[in-house]
Amino acid sequence: MIVMPQTKIAGIGYYVPSNVVTNKDLLKYMDTSDEWIQERTGIKERRFADRTGETTTTMGVKAAEMAMERAGVSASDIDFIIFATLSPDYYFPGCGVLLQRALKMNEVGALDVRNQCSGFVYALSIGDQYIKTGMYKNILVVASEKHSFGLDFSTRGRNITVIFGDGAGAVVLQPTDVAGQGILSTHLHSDGESAELLAMFNPGTHANHWINGLADFKDAEMAEMFMSHEMIDNAQNFPTMDGPAVFRKAIIKFPEVIMEALNKNNMATKDLALLIPHQANLRIAQFIQKQLKLDDSQVYNNIERFGNTTAASIPIALCEAWEKGLIKNGDVVCMAAFGSGFTWASALVRW
């Protein structure tokens, strides 16, 4: 009988820019308040990357270097790169190849994942399959976001802009023969019915096919279809979100996908040492905790300091929790995410 190896997280790292932006700092740009932001989202401050000195890729590189050092491997040991982001340096090519170049890595495969908030868990799941089949031995999974470059900082965009922050997280995946150690299972889901409820439409090739009014093509020449002056004038190049609708769906799908992971492994919530929910909104995390009857010690949140860093939020939180000694060998950790798409996912890991 062929026994497939399991996948372990051999090293983990994160990076957040040094520039702290408080809720009060945002008052310079928009009509909002510290009280509103804290009450609705739990966020007190977030980090913004250096405008020209840092990119999604350079932040990812820093997180990756920490993860590789902790795994005891160098860039030349990595045989596959998976990079998750919704805020890439370029529309194309993706950040994976920019990271490969920056780290002077071998000519290994570089895959970009664009599943927004659940991007890291999707990336972890892909890496897990390649390790289990024996195809690769050292996979670098990176998740990074530079949201500060692509948000509407006027009052018009305040419901979205106050939520997001910049940062990066990374893990190195390796095979392990230790029975029951590592990634126990991953669970991936999608429902495109509400794709437009949390989205950035332009630049894109939609041509108002799915919904009218996504962009103003009135007098557009061919070359202006992708990015026009009208799009910019009408703020159609920024993300849009129906916050209450996202909230309603998230509080159903988060508990569902966490329980799916526990059930699959014949475990109950009491077996969870730590839940690392995607840091979407503290209210969502608190709702999940209450619904699953988890103790405070079983849930890790850091959104009050970093905001929502989309794909990067889970590896940043996982790394912080591990550094604080909250995750010990043998502990069962669940990562769960929900976001744009909608896509949602979970991963259950025994450390």
Ligand SMILES: CC(C)(COP(=O)(O)OP(=O)(O)OC[C@H]1O[C@@H](n2cnc3c(N)ncnc32)[C@H](O)[C@@H]1OP(=O)(O)O)[C@@H](O)C(=O)NCCC(=O)NCCS
């Ligand atoms: C975004 C979110 C915090 C907004 O909270 P909400 O209570 O649903 O707010 P609404 O969008 O219904 O707006 C309520 C009011 O607050 C106002 N408002 C929105 N953003 C504001 C801000 N930053 N500061 C002050 N007021 C704001 C709105 O204009 C609206 O005013 P009105 O009633 O006079 O029209 C909340 O919906 C949420 O967290 N949803 C989940 C979204 C999420 O997690 N996304 C991340 C991706 S997974």
